[in-house]
Every structure is written in C-alpha cells, then in structure tokens.
Amino acid sequence: MVDVFVKSVEDGLKLSKRIYFGKDRAVSPPNQVAMEKAMRSFLPTSPMFYAVIFDPSIVDNPDMPSYQPHVHGRCDPPALIPLQMNDIAMEAECYLDTAIVTVRGSWRVHCVMGSRSCDCRLAIPMSEQGSILGVEVDVARKSYCTRLVAIDEKINTENLDKARDGGFLKPQIFIVTIPEIDGGSNLSVKVSWSQKIFYGDGQFSLNIPFSFPEYVTPAGKRLSKREKIQLNVNYGNATEVLCKTTSHPLKEIRRQAGNLCFLYEANVLTWSRTDFNFSYMVTSSDISGGLLLKSPSVHDFDQREMFCFYLFPGNHQHRKAFKKEVVFVVDISGSMKGRLLENVKNGMCAALSKLNPEDSFNIIAFNGETYLFSSSLELATKETIENASQWISINFIAGGGTNILLPLNQAMEMLSNTCDSIPIIFLITDGSVEDERHICDVMKSNLRNRGSMAPRFFSFGIGSYCNHYFLQMLAHISRGHYEAAYDADSIDLHMQRLFTAASTTILANITIDTLQCLDALEVYPFHIPDLLSGSLLIVSGRYQGDFPESLKAKGMLGDMNNFVIDLKVQKAKDIPLDKVVAKQQIDVLTAQAWLLENKAIEEKVAKLSIQTSVPSEYTHWLLLQTDKGKQASESLGIQQVSNKVDLQSLVDSKGCKAILLQSLSVGFGDLNATAENIPPGYVGDSSEPSDIIIKAASNCCSRVADCCCCMCCIKACSRLNDQCAVALTQCCTALSCFGCFTCCSDICCSSGDG
Secondary structure, eight states, X not given: OHHHHHHHHHHHHHHGGGOOOTTSOOOOOOOTTTSOOSGGGXXXXXXXXXXXXXXXXXXXXSSSOOOOOOOOSOOSSOEEEEOEEEXXXXXXXXXXXXXXXXXXXXXXXXXXXXXXXXXXXXXXXXXXXXXXXXXXXXXXXXXXEEEEEEOOTTSOOTTSEEOSSOEEEETXXXXXXXXXXXXXXXXXXXXXXXXXXXXXXXXXXXXXXXXXXXXXXXXXXXXXXXXXXXXXXXXXXXXXXXXXXXXXXXXXXXXXXXXXXXXXXXXESSOOOSOEEEEEXXXXXXXXXXXXXXXXXXXXXXXXXXXXXXXXXXXSOOSOOOOXXXXXEEXXXXXXXXXXXXXXXXXXXXXXXXXXXXXXXXXXXXXXXXXXXXXXXXXXXXXXXXXXXXXXXHHOOOOSOOOOHHHHHHHHHHTTTOOSSEEEEEXXXXXXXXXXXXXXXXXXXXXXXXGGGOOEEEEEEESXXXXXXXXXXXXXXXXXXXXXXXXXXXXXXXXXXXXXXXXXXXXXXXEETTGGGSEXXXXXXXXXXXXXXXXXXXXXXXXXXXXXXEEEXXXXXXXXXXXXXXXXXXXXXXXXHHHHXXXXXXXXXXXXXHHHTOHHHHHHHHHHHHHHTOOOTTEEEEXXXXXXXXXXXXXXXXXXXXXXHHHHHHHHOSSEEEEEOOOOXXXXXXXXXXXXXXXXXXXXXXXXXXXXXXXXXXXXXXXXXXXXXXXXXXXXXXXXXXXXXXXXXXXXXXXXXXXXXXXXXXXXXXXXXX
C-alpha cells in the first residue's frame, strides 16, 4: 500500500507538468537529482491534501485554461497531485504524557479544470502512538466531518456509501478521501489527533510532523504567507517547568507554576521545512507524583467522578534499578521468515548487550516445539552473551506452527525461585493461537501463587495478525508493559525501547492506600504497573464518594527497601482529563471485553469511544457530508449521531449523506493467517489480467504524455528538411493505402462467404 501511494504521488508530480501559470511560474516537481530516491521521499511529512486523478485529461489550471494535448487511458492506480497550501496554523496542548494537536489549514485544487471535479485525499502523519480524533473539511457548497458511531448489527448500513480507501497508510499516517471537489475550490480543514510525549534523559520531548515540501507553495509571485504555532504546557501541579530545546522560534506569552504558553507567528516565503520539536524538563530530583480529580460533564454517560494518579521518576537517576532475571520467549514460526526474523535477531542481540553482569537470562525459541539456549538461567557474562548471540544466529530459523502456552510455562518454571530481583518474561510473537484466553487464565493462576515478586510480562507484538489485546492482557495482569511494531523496519527500534524500559524498573509493587474506601471504584489498569526510570506512570479511573484530601503511594525500591510518598490531591481545572486518559482506558477495557467476552463492557467501550472521539474496536468512522443551508439535516447528522437510534435516522435520511470509512481498529488477531504462516503485511496479487492491461496502458500513456505533446510535434516537424518531409508523407500515404486494401479484402471475403 505504501509503494502504491509513493508511486501515485510520483506520477502526480509528473502529471502536474501539464499545468501552466503564465510567466510567473510553471509548477514542476522538485529536482530529482537532489531528492532522495528512497520511497519515503514522497510520503507526507506534514498534513497534506492530494488531488486524486483517474482521468489525466482534467488536469489544467482552473483560472487560466491552456491548450492541452489529449491523453488517452486512465491512471490506475490514480495519480496523486499535491495541492497548493494557502495557510497553516497548529496548536498543541500538552498534559502529563499526552499532547492533543489541532491543525487548521487551507488548500486549493489548483490542478483541475474549473468545469471538472475530483476526489481529494487528506494525509495526516502523526507521531508514534497517535490516535486520530477528528477531521472537518469546509468547501464552497458542502461541509464534511468525521464522527464515530457504535457498531450495531440491527442497523441497516447497506444504504451507506462505502469508502474505497482510507484508514492508516502506515501506523503513523492516517488518510481520508473527500469526494467530488470542484476544480479551483478552496478547502478549509481542521484535523485533531492525540499523541504521546516521550520521556528520556530526564526530559519530555514532543515531535510533530510539520515539514512541507516545496511543491505545495502556491504558484505565482513569491508573496509572504502566514505560519502559526501555539504551544500550551500544563503539567498539572505547581512544579516548575524548564524549557530545553525548540525547533521554531517560540515566544513565551504566559508562565505560571506548571503552566506555560508559547507562540510562533511569522510571515514566510516558504513553508516550514523542519518538524516541530520541543523539549522541556520538570524540576524534580526524586520520585514525585500527584492525583488529579475532575467532575464529569453533563453530557458524560458515566456520571461518576474521575481521578488520575501519576508518578514521575525524577531527573537525577540515582535510584538503583532492580536486578533482573529475564527469559526471552521468541516466536520462530514460519510466518517470521525473512526480514522479520532478521530484525528480531538484531533486536535480541542488542537487548543481550544491555544486560548487567549481575543479571541472569535464558532464551526459549518456539514454533510448534521449543528450543532452549540453556536448561537454566545463565549469568550475563561477556562470554555467555557471545555464546547466546551465536546460538541465536544458528537456531533462529523460521518454520513450523505456533504454540505459545508451552514456552510460557517453561519460562515460569525457570523463574520460580526469584527472591531479590525482578523476574521478566519478554514475549515476542507475530501470530494468534486458539487458546489465548486459556493462556491468560493459566498465567493468572501462576502469578497469583508467586506473590509480590511474580514475573512481569513485557509483551511485544509484530504486525496485525497477532492478537494485541491478548498481549496487552498478559502485561496488565503481571504489572508489565506492552509494545508493538506493525512493520518490519521498526522492529529493532521498538524492541530495544521495550527492553530498555524493562531494564529500568525503579519502583515495584505500587499500591495507593485509602482507595478501597471509595464506592463504585474502577481503576485502569486494574494492577498498577511498575515505575520505570524512562517513563511517566499514569493510572486513571472512576469512583463515587468523597476522595480523601491526602493519601500515600507505597512501593518497593531496587535495594528491596520500602518507599512511601505523599500525594497531593488537586482539581484538574484546565485539563480535559477524560481525553488525556481515553486511549489508555479504551485499550484496558477492550482487553477485558475480549478476555471475558462481555457485551456490557463492549458497549461501555463504544460509548467512551464516541464521547472522547478516540477510535475503538466497537465503533466505526463515518464521513458526513452536509449541503450548506440544510440546517435540519446538519442537526440530525452531526450533532446527534452519537447513539444508535440517531444513526438509523441518519441511514434513512436524504438530507445528510454518510460514507462509511474503513475500520481503524487492529482487530483480535488472525488465526487463519497464523495457521498458514502468512507473514505480516503480505498482500496477495489479486490483479485480474484486464486490470494488468489497464495499468500497463495507463502507465504507457502517462509516459508518452510526459515526453510528448502537440507543441513538441510541431517544433519537431518545423525542423525537418523538404526531402525528409516528402519521404515521411509518402510513407504515411502508403500505410493508409495498405490499411484501405486490407479493409476491402476483409469485406470482399466476408461477402463471398455469405
């Protein structure tokens, strides 16, 4: 899919050579020599709009029609011409470890005749662990917006149009297509998403894609354009926040304890060429934390009070990390062949190199059977790590099926005698198995019998065929952590990130006193994970009753001593607490709904998803089209589409058109793909012969269109001498006579047969 997108943009830039803007400037693709040849060159590095071109003959300047050579054939897949951008503004609001980003911009369909129309595709690159929250598009006579609705089998969705494309191009790039936009139209766009703020080396780092290619700059005279960035940082308590680095010249316009506001606004000739980066530090030399309270809004389906407990590891990492006993459980089934397994090998060797000499480890490779590096745990000496790396290169050979329970039981047995260290099971898999719920029950029982120093699961899912909610559940029940890589190229990076997290546990077995005295208490996740030196710990929930004015958090340090911290309780006045913790709560509840097969929890997830605009497994995205002036249909389709009854009214309505977008969920694994050992990301070649012919013809026509036009032919003919022109004329006449003779022969022969 990425390859097709990149090729379509490349074709679109070539096709844009047809557009002429007079003497000011002709739009052309960037210098191909200076541009990277890698496919990533044409992937969006900022919010961008593209004209979707099936018929290349419609490509022209809508304001200044010019003579264009006729182009035969169609583009299949369609070419994507990047639209010119008129203005851009971004606002980022940072709360704890989450940023809510809103981008407003204006693009123009500069490449399609005024009498024709085309679809326009919006691409939104987000940082890692981002979640799209909504898209709103406004054009001359229509407006579009996305809305989440609950999945209900009773509602007839056959009358809804189905989007041909959409969803995630890559895990960090969301795309949606807006249908039938007239040439020359201006599109005003508002997009919102949430993303994680990463923590490392004592500081928070925010990275937002904000690098625009040269070819989105409007054609014509070089006029200055307005570019704006606003950044708000609200840490939630009175702790001082120190700014460290920034990519754009921000001006501080407000500073309060734990609350900062910055602004960058400038007239520019060219749009930003660098992503927006901002890092800041919260001044705390030791473990600190707090607890935020917020009352629900009147529209909240859950009228219980909200709370959010957080722990910050501190800037000076003088705390001793726990000694580790690690068992790596690695999937080497047939679907892991090729680059997947090679990248896993690289990640494994990097993880082994980070073990301390006092740590111990073992490796279990599994498919239908298990293969052990050693019969027991080994100290992580230099010699042992070298032997393990050699063993990995020899024994990590992809083949066979997938059996997860057997190696997990073996790992549990190896970690049965742990007393003064953190036992860790590092599970890596790309597949699903039928007994996953049984595996969770078995692991729960084992963990319950181990007491406070039970093994922690650090689970790592690869691709979309494994059940990521099964892996999350293993992490939840063991106070561990979960990570995923959806493409082969990111496996090494994400594996190292997860193992680095596992290696930096500084506070374990965390509990909060007095919470149990509250009524109707729910905590997400239900077991508080360990505090790692490289991340902020956040636990949220709902309750009824009176929250105590002060409380304490307790845990165990790496030197096996107990640790107690007083938590300050305060109101979260300016923090949208429900949106900040929505993704975490939806993931935890979805894993519970899967494990328990509980419909009530599924409905709860759907309501929470719709209320916070965060996608889930139990909701669908709709793109609603409303004609301006139809206030009744707008009220029906946009303001009240948050429940099932109104969705049915929307399906039956003629005033508001609804388009069902592709699902954004990851699903619950694919047993068939796992059984057949299909590698993640594999897509079979389903092209029919006719499709191949159309693609070949369109590619041929596009190449001819790039190289030839009527003006080129005229210029070429004007350079021919008389003898050459006569010879060319005689040749064409002979060919035409031969064609007539053949036609007459066919007619005569057919008449004789009759």
